[in-house]
Amino acid sequence: MSKPRVAIFDFACCEGCQLQIVNLEEEILDLIGAVDVVEWREAMSEQSTEYDIALVEGSITRPEDEERVKVIRQRAKVLVALGACATIGGVNKLKNHFDLDEVKQCVYGEAASMPHLATAMTKAVDEVVPVDFKIHGCPIDRTEFTYVIRCLLLGKTPVIPDYPVCVECKAKGNICRWEYGEVCIGPIIRAGCGARCPSSNFRCFGCRGLIDNPNLDAARDVMDRYGLTVEDLKQKMELFCSKQGPTL
Ligand code: SF4
Numbered sequence: 001m002s003k004p005r006v007a008i009f010d011f012a013c014c015e016g017c018q019l020q021i022v023n024l025e026e027e028i029l030d031l032i033g034a035v036d037v038v039e040w041r042e043a044m045s046e047q048s049t050e051y052d053i054a055l056v057e058g059s060i061t062r063p064e065d066e067e068r069v070k071v072i073r074q075r076a077k078v079l080v081a082l083g084a085c086a087t088i089g090g091v092n093k094l095k096n097h098f099d100l101d102e103v104k105q106c107v108y109g110e111a112a113s114m115p116h117l118a119t120a121m122t123k124a125v126d127e128v129v130p131v132d133f134k135i136h137g138c139p140i141d142r143t144e145f146t147y148v149i150r151c152l153l154l155g156k157t158p159v160i161p162d163y164p165v166c167v168e169c170k171a172k173g174n175i176c177r178w179e180y181g182e183v184c185i186g187p188i189i190r191a192g193c194g195a196r197c198p199s200s201n202f203r204c205f206g207c208r209g210l211i212d213n214p215n216l217d218a219a220r221d222v223m224d225r226y227g228l229t230v231e232d233l234k235q236k237m238e239l240f241c242s243k244q245g246p247t248l
């Protein structure tokens with residue numbers, strides 16, 4: 001039986017999620033043995049127009065990116081969005097708060113008007129093409145990555161948590177960051193990272209994106225209890241989630 005052909009593509013991102021794949025060490029040998037990697041710019045020079053599974057890292061930030069990801073979608077049987085840039089637009093969506101001409105001017109200075117430096121509002125991959133599976137996080141969690149890929153190879157549907165980070169945080173016995181006077185957005189953010197940040201004495205920044213049905217009433221109640229406003233919460237969502245999901 002032929003192995004599934006896998007291609008890995010990147011758009012606007014820091015490539016940190018691909019680095020997580022490279023850092024799988026021994027496990028990467030098992031995975032590579034189970035698939036046929038036909039394109040992966042970060043690790044090989046070969047390219048291919050024929051693949052079964054496309055792993056797409058990065059967000060869509062230019063008109064030509066939209067055309068490119070549509071072609072990838074047409075060619076792939078399964079498309080997996082890899083990391084926060086791809087799943088929710090990631091930190092690149094901060095650009096959407098500003099005038100795009102000003103952004104270009106700020107980044108490129110005098111060269112801003114050159115045609116190859118075109119820019120557009122940042123989009124997550126599923127704002128342009130249908131996405132079959134998402135591997136969340138900034139960066140992705142290596143264990144979750146191998147789990148999702150193994151599921152795909154076995155024809156199973158991976159189960160990605162749709163409950164808040166607080167569930168994992170409480171299970172770890174962490175003292176809530178709210179008790180330290182911080183605004184932690186864990187109650188509305190998708191678990192699956194093992195509450196990585198609160199377990200290291202940081203609040204959750206929201207890199208796994210909002211859960212599908214965040215309990216907005218409870219979020220408002222918590223803000224009231226601590227004498228804060230919804231605006232305070234929105235500020236804390238700015239890094240990853242300000243342009244994602246329902247309006248608080
Ligand atoms: S999700 Fe984070 S680590 Fe991954 S490519 Fe984007 S910025 Fe880098």
Ligand code: SF4
Pocket residue numbers: 165166167169170174175176177178184185186187195198203204
């Ligand atoms: S620290 Fe954050 S994730 Fe942990 S319980 Fe408190 S609000 Fe939830």
Ligand code: SF4
Pocket residue numbers: 137138165189190193194195196197198203204205206207208209
């Ligand atoms: S705690 Fe929040 S910011 Fe930290 S890894 Fe988990 S989802 Fe991302």
